[in-house]
Amino acid sequence: MAKRNIRAKAKSAVGVAKQKTQEVQAKLNKAARQDKLLHKTLTPKKTTTKKEKSAQKHKKLIKRFVEMKKELKEEHARKNREKTKVIGDLKPLRDDLPSLGDIYKLVKSQKREKIGESTLPAESEPLSAKEKIKKKRIECVNKVQSFERLIKDKKFKRNPREVIANHIRNRYQAMEEDDME
Incomplete structure (x- = not known):
């Protein structure tokens, strides 16, 4: 019975050692694969989930709707300005004034x-610094x-x-x- 316990312990110790060597080998292989990947692409690929992709599409769609709504508002405002009697659209005129x-x-x-033009030459004498300051004040x-x-x-x-x-x-x-x- 003692021999069986020793054999079982030895088997488990060998199994643990094999498992650790496999883990080390896997890490080394992974590092080697990463090096190869880094040579091909400078940045590792970013994985996006289906949920993230749909959220991004949703944001783009909302943004486009907001832009379209803004353009429509501007168009309606321009048409309303054109409808005003006699004057028409004043925005371009206001921008040019x-x-x-x-x-x-x-x-x-x-x-x-x-x-x-109206003052006499005698009055247009240069002012002193104090007088200039007083005038500006x-x-x-x-x-x-x-x-x-x-x-x-x-x-x-x-x-x-x-x-x-x-x-x-x-x-x-x-x-x-x-x-x-």
Whole structure:
């Protein structure tokens, strides 16, 4: 009986040793296969499951629907703008018009030219640094005060676009009147 136990233990020890050598061999073979694969492709293949593929397709489809819906909205908005009486589609016109900043600079430069023509040469002496700073400070304060008045204005709060449009119309009329004189 003791001989049988020894034989069984020996068999199991041999089996364990065989199993470990097979595992080591499998690891070596796997590493060798990986090296061969890496030579063929720089990155190992990414396996995606059927679930992941369907999720990606779903995302693409949703994205395409969103884009189509956005295009339809833009088309409807363009058609509605075209339907407005007399005016038609204003978006291209608005894009082509100069900004308010450009108009403001234009008006300022024209005023400076007129002031420069009317003043006497004796008055156009160069200002000292302190006087320049003082002048800029006064201009900044005036701008801030005008913006504060504009923000507090009830008409501007109700319809800012209309107020700005009226302001621009008045500026152009004033410029035309000055040109005629």
